[in-house]
Amino acid sequence: MKMRMRNFWPLLMAGSLGAMGVQAAIADEYQLLVGSYTAGQSQGIYRLNFDSATGQIDAKPLQVIKSDNPSWLTLSKDQRYLFAVNENGPGQSDPVGRVSSYAIDPKTHELSLINQVQSLGNEPTHSSLSADASHLFVSNYSVAEDPGGTLAVLPVSADGALKPVVQMSSHPASRVNPERQMSSHVHSTASSPDSRYVFSNDLGADRVFAYRFDPKANPDLPLTPANPAFVQLPAGSGPRHLLFSADGKHAWLTMEMSAQVAVFDYRDGSLEQTQIVDLAAGQPVSDKAAAALHASADGKFLYVSNRGTANQLLVFAIDPATGHLKELQRRSVEGDHPREFSLDPSGKFVLIANQKSNGIVVVERDAKTGLLGKTVQKLPMDAPSDLKFLLRQ
Numbered sequence: 001m002k003m004r005m006r007n008f009w010p011l012l013m014a015g016s017l018g019a020m021g022v023q024a025a026i027a028d029e030y031q032l033l034v035g036s037y038t039a040g041q042s043q044g045i046y047r048l049n050f051d052s053a054t055g056q057i058d059a060k061p062l063q064v065i066k067s068d069n070p071s072w073l074t075l076s077k078d079q080r081y082l083f084a085v086n087e088n089g090p091g092q093s094d095p096v097g098r099v100s101s102y103a104i105d106p107k108t109h110e111l112s113l114i115n116q117v118q119s120l121g122n123e124p125t126h127s128s129l130s131a132d133a134s135h136l137f138v139s140n141y142s143v144a145e146d147p148g149g150t151l152a153v154l155p156v157s158a159d160g161a162l163k164p165v166v167q168m169s170s171h172p173a174s175r176v177n178p179e180r181q182m183s184s185h186v187h188s189t190a191s192s193p194d195s196r197y198v199f200s201n202d203l204g205a206d207r208v209f210a211y212r213f214d215p216k217a218n219p220d221l222p223l224t225p226a227n228p229a230f231v232q233l234p235a236g237s238g239p240r241h242l243l244f245s246a247d248g249k250h251a252w253l254t255m256e257m258s259a260q261v262a263v264f265d266y267r268d269g270s271l272e273q274t275q276i277v278d279l280a281a282g283q284p285v286s287d288k289a290a291a292a293l294h295a296s297a298d299g300k301f302l303y304v305s306n307r308g309t310a311n312q313l314l315v316f317a318i319d320p321a322t323g324h325l326k327e328l329q330r331r332s333v334e335g336d337h338p339r340e341f342s343l344d345p346s347g348k349f350v351l352i353a354n355q356k357s358n359g360i361v362v363v364e365r366d367a368k369t370g371l372l373g374k375t376v377q378k379l380p381m382d383a384p385s386d387l388k389f390l391l392r393q
Helices: 002-027
Strands: 029-036 044-051 063-066 070-075 081-086 098-104 111-118 124-129 135-140 150-155 167-169 186-191 197-202 207-213 223-232 239-244 250-255 260-267 270-278 290-295 301-306 312-318 325-332 338-343 349-354 359-365 372-380 384-390
Touching (some): 029 070, 044 070, 070 124, 135 186, 135 197, 260 290, 312 338, 349 384, 359 384
Parallel strands (some): 338 384
Antiparallel strands (some): 029 384, 044 063, 081 098, 098 111, 135 150, 197 207, 260 270, 290 301, 301 312
């Protein structure tokens, strides 16, 4: 019996280690959603496996969801629903701007269409969900001067279905840049940390517009102008994306046309500018095209992409007291037009969607220093525009 136990014990250990290995492999795997533009070869939204142990994206999609120009993806907090803007407009195969809603299977992450509604504007480029998941804020950018950009408010049912637009807002343009600012171009909308306010970033107006959000008081008009009603930004700067700090005390804003980041103190619906950081100081206008920004989970580092001919990802250290930024690194994205990027759930990698060079680049990240390291993968993909991770339930 003892001999049998001695012979059997290594098999038990091997079996246990094998099971542990499988569990570890599963723990390192996440699913990645990729939004894209579909004028070329892309078909819409791609669902892929991502291994956070190696930084590798599986090239074979788990699912392809056919959709016209699903350029921006918004996940509900519980990850039961996905909302995608269909950035359509005049001259495209579908000239009508739309928004699509999908249900996400909690076990398999399989996506299924719930419904699709019109955004009542051209080229909807961004959406965000209210904290209570009751409303979706859609930014109709509108490339053309006429009709110009608008902010659209869409109620969301408890089952994830989108209702028709109930409110529209537009803003006067700054008209500083005769090519890009002759009308409103709403680029994104963000809710305040306490969810009482909504901020609309208008590239055409050089302003961030502030609204009170109170759907209970008036379900048909949930947004009313705040006081102050807007934040004035430098002429010709072109505000794009706004991000609040995890503690809700600060915010950062990319200004696309000037390639800058504005830093704000935030309190009770009011943004007070405290710093402006240049991404392409002294460089030609062709280098100036600030885009996405994301903070690390620990709140210590801010990452910002600059497109144009620069095509860089910049790393900043965040002062916890002031929110001010100190540049640490500039790194090539090894591609063209980094429209969006994402830090993976482990914090060990950054995935960059290079829209015009048709690929996703995965770069190592040092969680302690915030610095970016070597490239671990270059995955060909036509016109990727947004990246969102699905977390395990």
